[in-house]
Each structure stands twice: as structure tokens, then as C-alpha cells.
Amino acid sequence: MWPAFFFGASLLVALTPGANNLLGMHHAVHHGPLKAATALLGRLAAFSLMVAAVVAGLGPILAASHTALTVIKWAGVAYLVYLAVRILTTKDTTETPARQGTPLRKEFVVAITNPKALLIFTAFVPQFVDPARGPIPLQLATLGAIYLAAEAVAGTAYVALGAGIRRAGLTRRARARLDKATAGVLLGMAGLLATSRT
Numbered sequence: 001m002w003p004a005f006f007f008g009a010s011l012l013v014a015l016t017p018g019a020n021n022l023l024g025m026h027h028a029v030h031h032g033p034l035k036a037a038t039a040l041l042g043r044l045a046a047f048s049l050m051v052a053a054v055v056a057g058l059g060p061i062l063a064a065s066h067t068a069l070t071v072i073k074w075a076g077v078a079y080l081v082y083l084a085v086r087i088l089t090t091k092d093t094t095e096t097p098a099r100q101g102t103p104l105r106k107e108f109v110v111a112i113t114n115p116k117a118l119l120i121f122t123a124f125v126p127q128f129v130d131p132a133r134g135p136i137p138l139q140l141a142t143l144g145a146i147y148l149a150a151e152a153v154a155g156t157a158y159v160a161l162g163a164g165i166r167r168a169g170l171t172r173r174a175r176a177r178l179d180k181a182t183a184g185v186l187l188g189m190a191g192l193l194a195t196s197r198t
Contacts, residue, residue, distance in 0.1 A: 028166060129143070
């Protein structure tokens with residue numbers, strides 16, 4: 001019952017629209033669902049490192065470090081702006097996927113430079129730890145694995161949405177408009193992240 005409840009709560013958090021989910025949808029539209037689904041491994045790898053840090057006791061230290069969070073935040077801002085510019089300056093990403101770099105790498109960098117993701121593992125996940133259930137590190141590892149499963153499900157849902165858009169057979173003009181909208185949202189997220197308090 002406890003793992004199921006945590007999985008449900010994690011799924012709600014993971015389904016929230018964010019840069020990684022938007023990228024997953026974008027990759028599915030331009031590179032196909034298989035490549036986009038594979039790229040999710042980049043996001044899960046980044047989150048796995050965060051889980052490992054929390055289990056090792058480093059997570060709370062990083063979360064409490066203003067300098068560390070500031071560096072992570074501005075790295076994330078810079079990368080989101082970079083992605084938005086690349087999307088805007090590439091005429092047709094469906095025809096020239098190589099120019100866009102590796103989707104898996106993009107998913108990893110966006111996830112690892114997201115201070116909000118670090119806070120999920122240092123503030124959200126620990127709320128479900130109960131010393132009466134056993135060793136805390138083991139509980140954190142278990143909860144982290146469950147959250148990763150929820151993130152995989154959420155990411156797959158956004159990839160499926162992108163695959164549906166791809167199957168709709170958008171014209172080049174429609175794809176260009178979608179790219180502009182995607183870049184605009186990424187820039188908006190970069191702005192929100194830049195103005196957020198760390």
C-alpha cells in the first residue's frame with residue numbers, strides 16, 4: 001500500500017509539464033518515438049545520480065549549499081536558452097536530426113542542471129521515509145527507484161503525445177510553428193528558473 005501511494009504521488013509530480021517532458025515530446029515529433037524513448041535513459045541516468053547522492057548523504061548537503069544550487073541553476077538557465085536557440089535556428093529538425101545533437105545527452109544535461117529535480121530527491125522523497133520501516137538509506141534507495149519508475153512512465157506519456165503529433169503528418173510550416181512554441185516555452189522556463197530563489 002505504501003509503495004503504491006508513493007508511486008501515485010510521484011507520478012503526479014513527474015507528469016507536471018517541464019523541460020524534460022517537453023524535450024521528450026519534441027524528440028518524438030522530430031526523431032520518432034523510438035529515439036525519443038531511448039533518450040529518456042539520459043534523464044533517468046541523471047536522476048539516478050541524484051538518488052545515489054541522497055542515499056550517500058550528499059543530497060541534503062548540496063540542497064543546503066547556496067553556491068551549489070546557484071551554479072546548478074545558472075547552468076540550467078544557460079542550457080535551456082541554448083536549446084531554444086538551436087531549435088529556432090534549425091530550419092527543419094525532422095530532416096536534419098544530426099544538427100540537433102544527441103537527444104539522450106540533452107535529456108541528461110537538462111535533468112542534471114535542474115535544481116528543482118535535486119529538491120525533489122532532497123525534500124519530496126524523504127517525506128515518505130519512516131524509521132520504523134527499516135534502514136533509512138535502504139528506504140531512500142527504494143523510494144528513489146519507485147520515483148524513477150514514475151518518471152519513466154510520465155516521460156513515455158509525453159513521448160506518446162509527440163508520436164501522435166508526428167503521425168498527424170504536420171506540414172513544414174506547422175512544424176516550424178511547433179518549434180517556435182517549444183522554443184518559447186523553453187525560454188519561459190529559463191526565465192522562471194533565472195528569477196527563482198535558490
